[in-house]
Amino acid sequence: MALWFAALLGLIQGLTEYIPVSSTAHLRVVPALFGMKDAGAAYTAVIQLGTLAAVIIYFAKDLIALPHAMLKAPGTPEGRLPWMLAVGTVPIVIAGLLLKKHIEGDLRSLYVIAAALVVVGIAMAVIDQTAGKHATRPLASLTYTDAVIVGLAQTLALIPGVSRSGSTICMALLLGFTRSDAARFSFLLSIPAVAGAGILEAREAFRTLGADAIPALAVGTGVAAVVGYATIAWFLRWLGSHQLVGFAIYRIACGLALLAALGAGYLASV
DSSP states (O other): OOHHHHHHHHHHHHHHTTTTTOHHHHHHHHHHHTTOOOOOHHHHHHHHHHHHHHHHHHTHHHHHHHHHHHHHOTTSHHHHHHHHHHHHHHHHHHHHHHTHHHHHTGGGOHHHHHHHHHHHHHHHHHHHHHTGGGOOBOGGGOOHHHHHHHHHHHHGGGSTTSOHHHHHHHHHHHTTBOHHHHHHHHHHHHHHHHHHHHHHHHHHHHHHHOGGGHHHHHHHHHHHHHHHHHHHHHHHHHHTTOOSHHHHHHHHHHHHHHHHHHHHTSSOOO
């Protein structure tokens, strides 16, 4: 893979991982538009480590404080949060292991991605305009049941085109959490899942792509980290006074355009 293209994929990963438009969908579609081979689920999982680094750095103070609160004040919301993140991660671990072959295979079809973009876009618009307008719960009110429900929503992100942040933020809005707190929990919940997937898939990426892919992986991951940090900072500020409907419209437009391109034969579905 050319380094300029690796940098482009890293840019796309950084821009799209934490906004609800599906980074996996974009990383699958862009190579197709350039007439290039799909880099694969393993490559995607590895460069996600760049955006993982971004979210860890952004929430460093929180992540440092959480273990202390867990030991010193286990009954407080901060003390319970690490356990809730662990509980919320269990569903995607189970689903990821059970569906691994499909995630790396038929679910990466552009038809699946287009359908997911449109369907989730419509759902996002409806949820944001209904539950989102009345969401007032703070993150401090999170329960273990809430964590499991949002964790189950996160499993939908295994389908390219759904979006991890989109599915978890929408579910948190349905549970009554404010947009900003829904996004904060979504980002924190992504840390163990992305870390696990990236570490597990690193070996597969090197085996599939070869040692020559190391520079491309390094460039893509580095660019994703820098751009991802800036995107997180912007998105959390933006959510304080804006709705998600713009992202929903973008998703629907992209999904319909992708279906049109596939139907006209401009793109191959696999």
